[in-house]
Amino acid sequence: MTTADVTNFLHSRYCAVLAVIVAVVAVTAAYQLGGVEQIEGSRGVILSSPNMWISVPVISYLLNLVAVLGLAFVCEAINKGFNPMRAQTALWATFFILFTVALPELASQFNSGTLLCGAMMFNTVLLFSCFADVDSTRRIFIMFFGLSLLALVQYAALFYVPLLVLGLVQMRVFSLRSSIAALLGLLAPHWILFGCGLLSFDDIHWPEMVNLFSVLSIKEMALAIVVVAFAAVAAVVTLSLNLIKTISYNAKCRAYNGFLAIMTIATLLLIIVDFNNLATYVTLLNFLAAYQVAHAFSNHRTPRSCYGILAIILALIAIAGFGII
Numbered sequence: 001m002t003t004a005d006v007t008n009f010l011h012s013r014y015c016a017v018l019a020v021i022v023a024v025v026a027v028t029a030a031y032q033l034g035g036v037e038q039i040e041g042s043r044g045v046i047l048s049s050p051n052m053w054i055s056v057p058v059i060s061y062l063l064n065l066v067a068v069l070g071l072a073f074v075c076e077a078i079n080k081g082f083n084p085m086r087a088q089t090a091l092w093a094t095f096f097i098l099f100t101v102a103l104p105e106l107a108s109q110f111n112s113g114t115l116l117c118g119a120m121m122f123n124t125v126l127l128f129s130c131f132a133d134v135d136s137t138r139r140i141f142i143m144f145f146g147l148s149l150l151a152l153v154q155y156a157a158l159f160y161v162p163l164l165v166l167g168l169v170q171m172r173v174f175s176l177r178s179s180i181a182a183l184l185g186l187l188a189p190h191w192i193l194f195g196c197g198l199l200s201f202d203d204i205h206w207p208e209m210v211n212l213f214s215v216l217s218i219k220e221m222a223l224a225i226v227v228v229a230f231a232a233v234a235a236v237v238t239l240s241l242n243l244i245k246t247i248s249y250n251a252k253c254r255a256y257n258g259f260l261a262i263m264t265i266a267t268l269l270l271i272i273v274d275f276n277n278l279a280t281y282v283t284l285l286n287f288l289a290a291y292q293v294a295h296a297f298s299n300h301r302t303p304r305s306c307y308g309i310l311a312i313i314l315a316l317i318a319i320a321g322f323g324i325i
Helices: 003-010 013-032 057-082 091-101 112-129 137-151 155-170 176-195 218-246 251-273 275-299 305-324
Strands: none
Touching: 003 013, 003 305, 013 057, 013 091, 013 305, 057 091, 057 112, 057 275, 091 275, 091 305, 112 137, 112 155, 112 251, 112 275, 137 155, 137 176, 155 176, 155 251, 155 275, 218 251, 218 275, 218 305, 251 275, 275 305
16 A cells, blocks of 8 residues: 555545544543543523533433534535535544544533534534625524524623624625624524513623633643644644645635634634633634644645644544543
8 A cells, every 4th residue: 555545545534434433432431431520610691501401421422422423524514515625535524523532521521612613613604605695694694693692601602703794704795784684693582582581681690710720630631731732733834834825716715714714713812812711612623723734734635645644643542542541
């Protein structure tokens, strides 16, 4: 087997399937060993955040595992449907799965991070479909409606509202009509819930902020910092490399990659500013870092690029193994 064959295999769906198997084994092992530390505190401003929804650990573990695998499928769907990389590869899904299981403790329970990542990817699909479409106000309404609804259970969702507005500008659909649709989308969930008496103003409360250093052991904290730093460095380095290539893309692909780049930078900044809410941003960071890394290797798809891909894969598997042990 030549290096070219290895490279082609790593870009194939067969490698992604192997990553899925590794994820299932790693997450199951972390759960079975009983080392999963429950994420404390409710980050909702009105309702409880997702980490408080499920009290049965096995259900939480299974639901999050299914959600992560579903998000891996979304990687494939976005790349196939919109082709932002200008090349077909399954590396995005492979890297996302491995980045996520590098923190098996977080991957072993349903949490706000999984929900936020799912919501932002749903919004990304809708936003990409709006490119230069002046009749996309319904989709714009749905995007902001969902984000406003999510903010009821996780305040971090509000930080991505300005990002979506920038996305409208990048997709060339920012106008008075789209602005009104976005504003109505933000107001509608509160209008419905408070207007119908399902919620009252007495339900509004400050999110519970829990200091991570007070609930995580030194090993757990060190592992989280290593994984986040690894994903952050990989994202920044490959994003810088990808910018050179994306300049030559057509307007639509430049808009797609521009939005993903801004979301990557925004998520990194939010992790620094809102560090005690780290768990909420990690899954989305993994998703975006996986895209940038996969895009870079897709742009430089040479036979010897398999060495770099394998080095990242083995490093992530080693980190995951350390976390399980």
